[in-house]
Amino acid sequence: MLLDAEIKAQLAQYLQMMEGDVLLKVSAGSDDVSRDMLALVDELAAMSSRIKVEHAELERTPSFSVNRIGEDTEVTFAGIPLGHEFTSLVLALLQVSGRAPKVDKKVIDQIRAITDEYRFETYVSLSCHNCPDVVQALNVMSIFNPGISHVMIDGAAFKGEVESKQVMAVPTVFLNGEPFGSGRMSLEEILAKLGSGPDAAELDDKEPYDVLVVGGGPAGSSAAIYAARKGIRTGIIAERFGGQVMDTLAIENFISVKHTEGPKLVASLEEHVKEYGVDIMNLQRAKRLEKKDMIEVELENGAVLKSKTVIISTGARWRNVNVPGEEEFKNKGVAYCAHCDGPLFEGKDVAVIGGGNSGIEAAIDLAGIVNHVTVIEFAPELKADAVLQERLNSLPNVTVVTNAQTTEITGADKVNGISYIDRASSEEHHVELQGVFVQIGLVPNTEWLKDTLERTRFGEIVVDKHGATNLPGVFAAGDCTDSAYKQIIISMGSGATAALGAFDYLIRN
Numbered sequence: 001m002l003l004d005a006e007i008k009a010q011l012a013q014y015l016q017m018m019e020g021d022v023l024l025k026v027s028a029g030s031d032d033v034s035r036d037m038l039a040l041v042d043e044l045a046a047m048s049s050r051i052k053v054e055h056a057e058l059e060r061t062p063s064f065s066v067n068r069i070g071e072d073t074e075v076t077f078a079g080i081p082l083g084h085e086f087t088s089l090v091l092a093l094l095q096v097s098g099r100a101p102k103v104d105k106k107v108i109d110q111i112r113a114i115t116d117e118y119r120f121e122t123y124v125s126l127s128c129h130n131c132p133d134v135v136q137a138l139n140v141m142s143i144f145n146p147g148i149s150h151v152m153i154d155g156a157a158f159k160g161e162v163e164s165k166q167v168m169a170v171p172t173v174f175l176n177g178e179p180f181g182s183g184r185m186s187l188e189e190i191l192a193k194l195g196s197g198p199d200a201a202e203l204d205d206k207e208p209y210d211v212l213v214v215g216g217g218p219a220g221s222s223a224a225i226y227a228a229r230k231g232i233r234t235g236i237i238a239e240r241f242g243g244q245v246m247d248t249l250a251i252e253n254f255i256s257v258k259h260t261e262g263p264k265l266v267a268s269l270e271e272h273v274k275e276y277g278v279d280i281m282n283l284q285r286a287k288r289l290e291k292k293d294m295i296e297v298e299l300e301n302g303a304v305l306k307s308k309t310v311i312i313s314t315g316a317r318w319r320n321v322n323v324p325g326e327e328e329f330k331n332k333g334v335a336y337c338a339h340c341d342g343p344l345f346e347g348k349d350v351a352v353i354g355g356g357n358s359g360i361e362a363a364i365d366l367a368g369i370v371n372h373v374t375v376i377e378f379a380p381e382l383k384a385d386a387v388l389q390e391r392l393n394s395l396p397n398v399t400v401v402t403n404a405q406t407t408e409i410t411g412a413d414k415v416n417g418i419s420y421i422d423r424a425s426s427e428e429h430h431v432e433l434q435g436v437f438v439q440i441g442l443v444p445n446t447e448w449l450k451d452t453l454e455r456t457r458f459g460e461i462v463v464d465k466h467g468a469t470n471l472p473g474v475f476a477a478g479d480c481t482d483s484a485y486k487q488i489i490i491s492m493g494s495g496a497t498a499a500l501g502a503f504d505y506l507i508r509n
C-alpha cells in the first residue's frame with residue numbers, strides 16, 4: 001500500500017468529484033519504481049470506477065499518462081507523483097475527467113487559441129515546493145489544447161536524463177527539446193513567455209488612476225487594498241504577483257496565523273485584492289517613473305500608465321556574489337534556493353556562501369541531503385543566531401571557513417569547484433565540489449528609478465513616517481525602502497501607511 005489511510009480517505013472524497021471516465025495508460029518495467037508506480041495506479045483504480053487502466057509503451061518507463069476516453073490528453077507523469085506532486089496527480093485526474101480548473105475563462109481562451117505544437121517536459125524533485133505550480137499549469141495547457149503535451153519527470157527516477165540534460169535546478173522546463181525556463185512560473189507567466197499576454201496598446205488606453213501601486217508583494221497588496229477601500233481608482237502593476245513570498249516555504253511569524261506556506265498566503269492576498277476591484281496588471285515590469293501633470297509609469301513593453309499618486313513597492317531580490325562563474329553556471333550548479341534545488345545535489349559536495357541566518361539555515365538543510373557542505377563567510381565570524389550555529393556545529397558533514405573571500409566559481413560545462421582567499425594569510429584555496437548556494441542577502445529592486453527619487457547608498461528608497469518619498473505624490477513601502485527590518489508583516493504595515501499617506505495627499509491636492 002503506497003498511500004496511507006488518511007491520504008486515502010481524503011483522496012476518496014476528491015475522486016468522487018470526477019465528472020467523467022479517465023484512462024491511465026501505464027508503461028511499466030520490472031524495476032522497483034515501476035513496481036511502486038503500478039501499486040499506486042492499482043490503488044487509484046480500486047478507489048474509483050471512473051478510473052480505467054491500460055498497459056502501454058510510452059516514451060519513458062516507468063510513466064503513465066492521464067487521458068480522456070478515446071482521446072490522448074497527453075498529461076504524463078514519469079516516475080511516481082507523490083510528495084509535493086501528489087496534488088498535481090489529483091488535479092490531473094479531476095480536470096481530465098471534465099472538472100473545470102480554477103483558471104479565468106480569459107486564460108483558458110488564450111490556451112485554446114494557441115496554434116503551435118508544444119511538447120513540454122518538466123524536471124522536478126518531489127520535495128520541491130515550486131514545482132507543482134509549473135506542473136499543474138502545463139497540465140492545464142495540455143488538457144485544453146490538443147496540440148500541447150506535457151510530461152512531469154521526477155529527476156530522482158531519471159538520473160541519467162537529468163545528468164545528460166544538465167538539469168541542476170528544479171523545476172526546469174524544456175519546450176520541444178530546448179530549455180524553456182527554470183523556477184516557479186504561473187500559467188499566466190508561461191503564456192506571456194509564449195507571447196500571448198496583453199499587448200501595450202491595451203494598457204496604454206487605461207484611464208488615469210488615483211493610486212497606482214508598482215509591485216505586487218505583501219507591501220503592494222496591502223497598499224492596494226487600503227487605497228481601494230477608500231473608493232478611489234486603484235491599479236497594481238507586478239512583475240510577478242506575490243513577490244518573495246512565492247519563494248517562501250514555511251511562514252510562522254505572520255501574526256494570528258501559526259503556520260502557512262508562501263503560495264497559500266499569496267493566493268489569499270490575490271483574492272483579497274480582487275475583492276475590491278483593483279485593476280491587477282500582472283507580469284508587467286515598470287522601467288521609468290516621471291512626474292509631469294500626473295505621474296507617469298512606463299512599462300517594459302512601452303505602455304505608459306498615468307496616476308495622481310504612485311506607491312512603489314518593488315521589494316528586493318537575492319544578492320549576487322558577483323564573482324567569475326556565478327552568471328555562467330546559474331542553474332548549472334549555482335543555486336539560490338536550498339529547499340528547491342537541494343535534492344538535486346544528493347550525495348554531492350556543495351558550498352554555501354554566506355554565514356547569516358539564511359546561509360546557515362540553508363547549510364543545515366543541505367547537510368541532510370548532500371555528502372558535504374562547506375560554509376564560506378567573508379567576516380571573521382558567522383552572523384547567524386547562536387541557536388542555528390549550535391545546530392550547524394553538531395553536524396558531522398559541515399566545514400565552516402570564516403574570513404574568506406570567494407574569488408571564483410569554477411567549472412567546465414557545470415560547477416566543479418570554488419576558489420577563495422583566506423583574508424588573514426592571503427593564501428588562495430580551491431575546494432572541489434558540484435554545487436554553490438549563494439545566500440548573502442537581498443538587494444532592493446530600485447535601479448529603474450535612477451535619480452528620480454532619493455535613495456540610500458544601498459539603493460533603498462528614503463521615506464518619511466507617512467511613506468512619502470521626496471517626490472510629491474510618490475510614496476513607497478516594504479523591502480525597497482530604508483525600513484529597518486524586512487518582513488512580511490512589516491511590509492504590509494508600511495503598504496497601509498503609504499496608501500493612507502497617498503489618500504491624504506489626494507485630499508489636500
Ligand SMILES: Cc1cc2nc3c(=O)[nH]c(=O)nc-3n(C[C@H](O)[C@H](O)[C@H](O)COP(=O)(O)OP(=O)(O)OC[C@H]3O[C@@H](n4cnc5c(N)ncnc54)[C@H](O)[C@@H]3O)c2cc1C
Nearest residue numbers: 215216217218219239240243244286315316478479487488
Ligand atoms: C526565502 C525567503 C523566506 C522568507 N521568510 C519570511 C518569513 O518567514 N517571514 C517573514 O515575515 N518574512 C520572510 N521573508 C521576507 C519577506 O518575504 C519580505 O520581507 C516581503 O516579501 C517583502 O514584501 P515586499 O512587498 O516589500 O516585496 P517583495 O515581496 O519583494 O515584492 C516585490 C514585488 O514587486 C515586483 N516588482 C519588482 N520590480 C518591479 C518592477 N520594476 N516593475 C513591476 N513590479 C516589480 C515583484 O515582482 C513583486 O511583485 C522571506 C524572504 C525570502 C526570500
